[in-house]
Amino acid sequence: MxxxxxxxxxxxxxxxxxxxxTIEVDDNNKFCSSGKNVHLPCKIARSSCTSTSWTYSRQSETVELVYGGKKKNDIERHERLSLGSDCSLNIRNVTKDDYGSYSCQRYVNGQQQGTEERIYLHFxxxxxxxxxxxxxxxxxxxxxxxxxxxxxxxxxxxxxxxxxxxxxxxxxxxxxxxxxxxxxxxxxxxxxxxxxxxxxxxxxxxxxxxxxxxxxxxxxxxxxxxxxxxxxxxxx
The missing domain is CATH 2.60.40.10 (Immunoglobulins)
Structure with missing residues (x-):
């Protein structure tokens, strides 16, 4: 008993x-379900996010979400995305369409600096x-x-x-x-x-x-x- x-x-x-x-992030595999909020850190970012970019990919599709620290306005999930002060990517009210791979990169004068950081979001x-x-x-x-x-x-x-x-x-x-x-x-x-x-x-x-x-x-x-x-x- x-x-x-x-x-x-x-x-x-x-x-x-x-x-x-909210789902906390601790490694490169993240798990979410419908309606939750997800926080994806960018560990390679610097104090300023103006050099930070985020891309999303699934199967053969690749979409640029953030470039130069600014969200892209022509993407379907624009209203649910936000960039944190630490250059992290926040996704609000997650749906099935959000699962896939997210990559954080740094660009200086149009050139990628270092390697990208990839996070896999599973739904x-x-x-x-x-x-x-x-x-x-x-x-x-x-x-x-x-x-x-x-x-x-x-x-x-x-x-x-x-x-x-x-x-x-x-x-x-x-x-x-x-x-x-x-x-x-x-x-x-x-x-x-x-x-x-x-x-x-x-x-x-x-x-x-x-x-x-x-x-x-x-x-x-x-x-x-x-x-x-x-x-x-x-x-x-």
Whole structure:
């Protein structure tokens, strides 16, 4: 009983740290979910940001976001970007479109100085099947958790970076050991949770959590809400 309470407490502390709204950066792989704010530092920047540039790339697309310390006005995400006083790049209200590679460079008289600093932003998303209008208490539901990544393979994230996807309840307890849930085995950048809905599942939250070397990074939640015989879904 004491061990279970200890796990619950750890889970609550873990979830509280994830819900503060801003994701802190500590290495070159960053993790985010919908609606969060992300801070990307530029360690090669100097006291003045007039020589700082930021570019974004995913697959074959490359977009210049900041040049000479000024945001580009002709990019779709312009209003959600800001440059910090330390030349960091801040992204507000992150969406799936933001995952990819971000590079910070210094230019003096049009010439790049030193090497670029690259940060990989990965996006966590949860979806449900069947749709919310088709499921009700007593029916089976499957949640799909996917970590979108680019230019860094899933194998590298899992084996070299120690990344895992874990399903937890609203108390932060790992659902892997609960026989009510069928969860795909860890070790991949996607995971599924399948269960049969109960009457008492109204307003219940299940959360897909990303950890890196056993440290929580971000999460995406699914909340069950009953209205009559229908189930409403909320993702955050």
């Amino acid at each position: 004491a061990d279970k309470c200890h796990m619950c407490l750890l889970g609550l502390i873990l979830l509280c740290s994830l819900l503060t709204g 966590l998303h949860v979806s449900v099947s069947p749709s919310s209008t088709q499921i009700r208490s007593g029916s089976s539901v499957t949640l799909f958790c996917q970590l979108y990544h680019d230019q860094v393979s899933c194998d590298t994230l899992v084996r070299a970076e120690g990344v895992q996807l874990i399903w937890v309840n609203q108390a932060g307890e790992d659902l892997q050991t609960d026989s009510r849930y069928q969860i795909s085995p860890p070790g991949h950048c996607n995971s599924t949770l399948t269960t049969t809905l109960l009457d008492e599942d109204n307003n219940t939250e299940w959360r897909c959590l990303v950890t890196q070397r056993n440290e929580a990074k971000t999460s995406a939640a699914y909340i069950v809400r009953y209205s009559g015989y229908n189930l409403c879904m909320s993702l955050k």
